[in-house]
Amino acid sequence: MQGITAQTTMDRLRATVTSNWFYLALLALLIITPHAIGWFSGEGPFGTQVGRRFMVIGESVTWQGRLSQIFIFAILAMSYNLIFGFTGVISFGHALFFGIGGYMLGAMLRIDDFDSGLAMLLGVIGGLIIAGIASFIIGLVSLRLKGVYFAVFTLAVAEAVFIYFTRYGPTGAEDGFTFSEMPEVLEPTRNPLNFYYLSLAGAVLTFLFIRRLMYSPTGAIMLAIRENEDRAKSIGYNTLRYKIFSITIGGMIASFSGMLHVILNSKRVGPEMMGVNFTVEPLLMTIIGGIGTFLGPVIGAAGLRISETLLRDLIITIGDNEINIGDSWEVILGVLFILVVIIFPFGVVGTWTRWRASKQTQRMTEVINNSQIATSGD
Amino acid sequence: MTEERRMTLLIVAGLTAGLLGFSFITTGDLGDFAITVMSGLFQGMLLFLVASGLSIVFGLMDILNLAQGAFFMLGAYVGYEIHHAPGLMDAIPDANIRFVLSLIGAGAVGAVIGWMLERVMLRPLYVRPLFQLVLTFGVALVMLEGIKLVWGVRPRNWADTFSVLESSFTLFGQRFTLYRPFVILVGVALIFSIALLLNRTRIGIIIRAGVEDAEMVEALGINVRAVFTLVFTLGSAVAALGGGVAAPFLGASLELGNAFLLAAIAVVVLGGLGSYEGTAIASVLVGLSVAVVAKFTTQYINQPVWASITPMIVLVLILLIRPSGLFGKER
Numbered sequence: 001m002q003g004i005t006a007q008t009t010m011d012r013l014r015a016t017v018t019s020n021w022f023y024l025a026l027l028a029l030l031i032i033t034p035h036a037i038g039w040f041s042g043e044g045p046f047g048t049q050v051g052r053r054f055m056v057i058g059e060s061v062t063w064q065g066r067l068s069q070i071f072i073f074a075i076l077a078m079s080y081n082l083i084f085g086f087t088g089v090i091s092f093g094h095a096l097f098f099g100i101g102g103y104m105l106g107a108m109l110r111i112d113d114f115d116s117g118l119a120m121l122l123g124v125i126g127g128l129i130i131a132g133i134a135s136f137i138i139g140l141v142s143l144r145l146k147g148v149y150f151a152v153f154t155l156a157v158a159e160a161v162f163i164y165f166t167r168y169g170p171t172g173a174e175d176g177f178t179f180s181e182m183p184e185v186l187e188p189t190r191n192p193l194n195f196y197y198l199s200l201a202g203a204v205l206t207f208l209f210i211r212r213l214m215y216s217p218t219g220a221i222m223l224a225i226r227e228n229e230d231r232a233k234s235i236g237y238n239t240l241r242y243k244i245f246s247i248t249i250g251g252m253i254a255s256f257s258g259m260l261h262v263i264l265n266s267k268r269v270g271p272e273m274m275g276v277n278f279t280v281e282p283l284l285m286t287i288i289g290g291i292g293t294f295l296g297p298v299i300g301a302a303g304l305r306i307s308e309t310l311l312r313d314l315i316i317t318i319g320d321n322e323i324n325i326g327d328s329w330e331v332i333l334g335v336l337f338i339l340v341v342i343i344f345p346f347g348v349v350g351t352w353t354r355w356r357a358s359k360q361t362q363r364m365t366e367v368i369n370n371s372q373i374a375t376s377g378d
Numbered sequence: 379m380t381e382e383r384r385m386t387l388l389i390v391a392g393l394t395a396g397l398l399g400f401s402f403i404t405t406g407d408l409g410d411f412a413i414t415v416m417s418g419l420f421q422g423m424l425l426f427l428v429a430s431g432l433s434i435v436f437g438l439m440d441i442l443n444l445a446q447g448a449f450f451m452l453g454a455y456v457g458y459e460i461h462h463a464p465g466l467m468d469a470i471p472d473a474n475i476r477f478v479l480s481l482i483g484a485g486a487v488g489a490v491i492g493w494m495l496e497r498v499m500l501r502p503l504y505v506r507p508l509f510q511l512v513l514t515f516g517v518a519l520v521m522l523e524g525i526k527l528v529w530g531v532r533p534r535n536w537a538d539t540f541s542v543l544e545s546s547f548t549l550f551g552q553r554f555t556l557y558r559p560f561v562i563l564v565g566v567a568l569i570f571s572i573a574l575l576l577n578r579t580r581i582g583i584i585i586r587a588g589v590e591d592a593e594m595v596e597a598l599g600i601n602v603r604a605v606f607t608l609v610f611t612l613g614s615a616v617a618a619l620g621g622g623v624a625a626p627f628l629g630a631s632l633e634l635g636n637a638f639l640l641a642a643i644a645v646v647v648l649g650g651l652g653s654y655e656g657t658a659i660a661s662v663l664v665g666l667s668v669a670v671v672a673k674f675t676t677q678y679i680n681q682p683v684w685a686s687i688t689p690m691i692v693l694v695l696i697l698l699i700r701p702s703g704l705f706g707k708e709r
Contacts, residue, residue: 157694168683341503
């Protein structure tokens with residue numbers, strides 16, 4: 001008996017590995033990336049010896065920061081995709097939850113004479129709870145509204161809070177505030193590698209959680225709501241409840257990414273976190289990567305962030321004119337927006353899946369045709 | 379008149395009366411009260427100039443045109459540029475005529491760009507309405523950057539004066555410039571001319587029928603696509619014209635687009651998507667409430683932030699009572 005159980009466990013493991021080899025390879029690659037870059041550049045993943053002092057700088061450290069940023073945006077985009085791509089609800093107020101996480105963590109860590117570890121724990125838990133409550137209430141009162149009405153309602157709420165915080169004195173109004181205390185182990189300026197693995201772990205957990213959720217019965221109902229809400233309702237599901245569930249979970253995940261963002265972003269909390277930009281970015285990432293796909297938002301986040309870092313310092317010389325691409329980054333973003341919408345409406349992953357599916361159909365048709373020829377030839 | 383419509387009108391009347399009464403009691407001075415009402419109507423009309431295009435376009439084509447704010451901004455820049463062009467200043471010394479010219483120019487530029495946008499980019503996307511939303515957002519970004527490229531980041535403040543802006547009159551012991559009543563007049567004229575267009579012309583009948591059921595209109599042999607193009611062009615032109623009208627007061631800056639877009643969307647949704655009169659009424663309502671709240675908060679609690687939030691709060695509250703806006707139909 002023991003042997004059979006072990007056998008099936010081994011089989012299951014093997015099945016999991018073979019069916020998820022791509023994700024596992026990607027994860028392994030991301031785990032060794034900082035070390036690999038450190039090894040190639042000869043500076044090590046922790047920093048460089050400059051004269052007598054050991055400083056946390058170098059190629060690897062720079063890339064750890066950039067990749068952490070990507071993971072954070074990937075978490076945000078995945079949470080948006082859960083609401084927008086998997087449940088079919090367009091929210092324009094997603095930045096609100098992102099901001100709530102940041103403000104909550106910042107407010108806790110800002111308190112003087114308070115153990116920073118405990119403060120961080122309280123901030124994370126408090127931020128998640130408050131974001132959960134806020135999104136639950138917003139969902140409860142507004143998810144009865146349909147389509148554009150809901151989108152505009154969420155936009156109005158987020159914008160009102162955003163404007164309020166740009167003038168709210170205790171949190172530093174438009175300038176926001178900074179905090180200095182935080183557990184040293186996770187501080188991105190001192191231990192970038194730890195923070196890198198933290199944000200990677202956050203992204204991986206979010207990915208796994210959303211995938212698990214979408215393969216559960218609840219996820220199936222959410223997909224049904226996206227496809228046709230009236231039908232889901234007429235079958236007997238309380239669609240409102242599932243939509244509220246979706247936006248609550250999405251809001252909590254977004255607040256988590258907001259916390260990571262605050263820590264990485266020089267430990268500064270500002271009202272722009274609740275501005276429209278932080279709703280639009282995940283929206284764009286989701287659409288570029290592929291709406292309603294698991295890996296799409298991640299690819300969108302990576303693509304957008306990397307192209308931004310690479311293009312920021314690029315200067316093109318046409319004739320006598322020097323054009324700094326970084327200055328006109330927004331134009332590129334806008335053009336990208338337009339092009340993707342017109343040419344790749346299903347995003348990178350969506351287009352890829354469709355292309356593969358069409359290839360497969362073609363192959364199968366060929367097989368069927370061949371067998372028919374074979375049988376008729378007999 | 380249905381029961382629901384009567385109820386809605388009652389709500390609107392009650393809110394307006396409440397706002398005015400509240401303002402009258404709290405300001406306690408007839409001159410201040412007149413300023414508040416005037417400023418409310420003025421802001422309402424500015425909002426309407428952006429929102430009217432949004433409203434008709436959404437009603438007919440189901441597109442929430444997020445580039446509408448950018449058209450408003452573009453209109454302000456073009457209007458400023460025409461009014462202050464050195465060559466034109468010598469040729470036509472009369473500032474009033476130049477102002478009218480600048481309005482025409484702003485409207486024309488808006489119309490041309492709106493027409494191109496509809497023909498080139500929106501046409502292929504009618505089957506995917508969600509993507510139109512995303513597309514117009516991209517267009518808004520590109521237009522903003524384009525304006526930044528042409529005019530730079532420095533905001534333009536109206537330097538030249540002209541008589542409509544300058545001359546003033548006295549009411550209840552307070553001085554008013556003629557510019558505000560002028561803008562209110564433009565807004566009212568626009569409300570009535572668009573209402574005439576919608577209710578008394580053949581194009582208007584087609585547009586209203588299209589709002590009800592575009593497919594059916596097409597089935598009757600009418601080229602609905604051409605009407606779509608016309609309406610979108612008109613909406614963009616009106617927004618740009620609005621920018622030109624507002625430029626002497628607001629100047630031309632890069633923040634103009636987003637500042638008005640959000641409030642305009644709030645107004646359109648508040649009035650009820652697809653309802654033109656709803657948009658007009660909601661504009662006035664929001665304008666008045668912003669002015670009243672601004673007056674009250676600066677006078678008593680010294681927190682002007684509440685005035686900027688007011689449109690959002692009004693929107694949220696009304697949507698909770700009326701999930702489809704004031705005059706919107708259940709969809």
